[in-house]
Amino acid sequence: MFKTTLHSQHKETPKIQIPRAGIALLGAGIFALQGNKTEHLPAIEASPALSLKAVYSRSQQSAQALAAASTDPSAVAVYFDLPAVAGQSLDDLLRRDDIVAVDIALPIVHQPAVVEKALMAGKHVLSEKPVAADMERAETLLAWYAGLGAAGRPLWAVAENFRFMESLRYATAQVHEIGGALVTFRLQKYGFIRSDNKYFNTEWRKNPQYQGGFLLDGGVHFIAGLRVLLAAAGQDIEQIAAFTGLLDARLIPVDTIHAVARTRDGKSGTIAISFGTEFKDDRLEVEVATTNGAVLWRPTDVTTVARSGDGKAETKREFAWDSGVKAEVAAFAHAIEAGEVDARQTPSEALKDLEILQLLLESGASGAAVKAIGATR
Template sequence: MAGIALLGAGIFARYEHLPAILASPDLLSLKAVYSRSQTSATALADSLPANTPKPDIYFDSPSEPGRSLADLLKREDILAVDVALPILAQAEVIKDALKAGKHVLSEKPVAADVKAARGLIEWYNTGLGGEKKPLWGVAENFRYMKSLVFAGEEVKRIGGKVLSFKLEKFGWVAEDNKYFNTEWRKVPDYQGGFLLDGGVHFVAALRYLLGASGQELSKLVAYTALLEERLQPLDTIHGVAVTKQGVNGSVVISFGTEFKNGTDVEIITTNGTVSWNPTEVKTVTKDGESKKDFEHSSGVGAELAVFGQAIQAGTGKVDGLQTPEEALRDLEILEGLLESGAGGAKVKDVAV
């Protein structure tokens, strides 16, 4: 099994990444946790079940010899790190870990913007050096949700010519929402606010189902808005997208609708329709309508296990759903929608 360190002690790290690491004892062994502050690192370690060996604690504030992130990255028994830090803090830590020879799984988005993401990926592919690079995967947990995987299988099963598609996500970030009350999210220094941090998940889900039908997005046009003043800088996108294959569809993402909530990602073909949300998949064909329910699951457990398997396999490759390039495509779509909105619904081309 691979010794791993969890870098980050925020909400998602504590309630999703930490249990996911512990749930894969044959693949991953938690050796250490890191957070910028000693208080948060200690709290994360103390949250482990009583019968679980306590990991070593690392932090940069206050400064203490042998306890910094740099010290953690020197440990030979730690082969990998799981990076779940604020968006703007991730890129530097990813580079430091890779330069130290550690395999890296980093939270989405791959970077704060497309320019930074491309630079980081280029550095990894050409500038890191060494005969055998450590693995770098980007964690987009929606791609590992059982419900989404099943929906993709249904899209392939019904087949047919794709006629249209839609992504519709409405939600409300309440004032007492635990994620809203994270300081770096409450006052974001990155584009899009919750539209980037949360919206990229739903873009990934749409792309997953479009991929199952042989489609890839290539053009975007959108209007953006701020419906709830405290959700700066924007909380809503209304867009139209076109695939490389010439199919039109709609993209709506909003975190500012108090009395409208729900998710619906839909692929419409000449043979039927598949509609997905995290707990339900509906399929409509000439034979009628079927529905399959799922317990809510984030998919984080599966994505950590897959990453552990890639380390164990020793092939030098991460799962195709975890490549930085795949995460870059999600970011390109989201950033394209934001930039189109900022330009008054200017048509944006995205790489294919």
């Protein structure tokens, strides 16, 4: 009897199987599939709350290649529009009841139309940054989404993975910790896009049908990082004036921005972004200085200088490279469960990133004319 009782006390509790949300990945480009296991396909498969049901790409070949890269290709249905095959189009995918969400990683100019189509089909949407190619299209899409009404509409999140980098989260906490009033700030990113660069060799990036070229595609990341740290200091950008140029003829229409920016409290800082400078340090740096210290963020390290008595104390913390994609997909999965989009993924935040980038380009085209954020909204 004793043994029987003891045995029953140590019986394992049956594990409760939590249903996973069915999701489809739309787009088979570089950022959907990476061998380094940090981008959308492996991020979806790493989420215990998501189940990859299908993939879509415009061409059958690329869609099949994406499915083949999954951990269980036999469980992933393939959809495409070229060639046309009955039952295997994007529209057919969106009609599936077992797919409740889509992760859209398509070329910039195609994203908004597919976002709208997926939302109309009742699917929750995670769409890659930028929110659209320009402010006009972005504002139209946000207004249309708002018109659906908050009650019962699908969730729409915009994927800005820099906001989910662990190093940026830590840098944000450091800005809060040192406190003080903002004094100045800077964003600096120089680099060079070589002809064998995998991003350059995607046709839609090589011949961009959208403003800014690489400055839009990559630049919104850097603007997002700057805005996160400025927000930690209680500020955001209010005015900008920029010079732009094309240093390398391959990187049309422009590849370089040098600008001055001003916050609503009248504090000024600098923004320098270039994809056409071959012989300059290419590290991304965002620095915020306050009356109590300064925080310098790079994706792989954060340096903090804080007031210490009559002097200064400096600390540095290093981080392994992490794109933040896995964390942003996990946040989207949580949003589906919670019924509310993470504040870092709201379309309105993505709109603000895009607005600053677009106004930098417009200011440069106008010979450094001062542009006010929000003036056109």
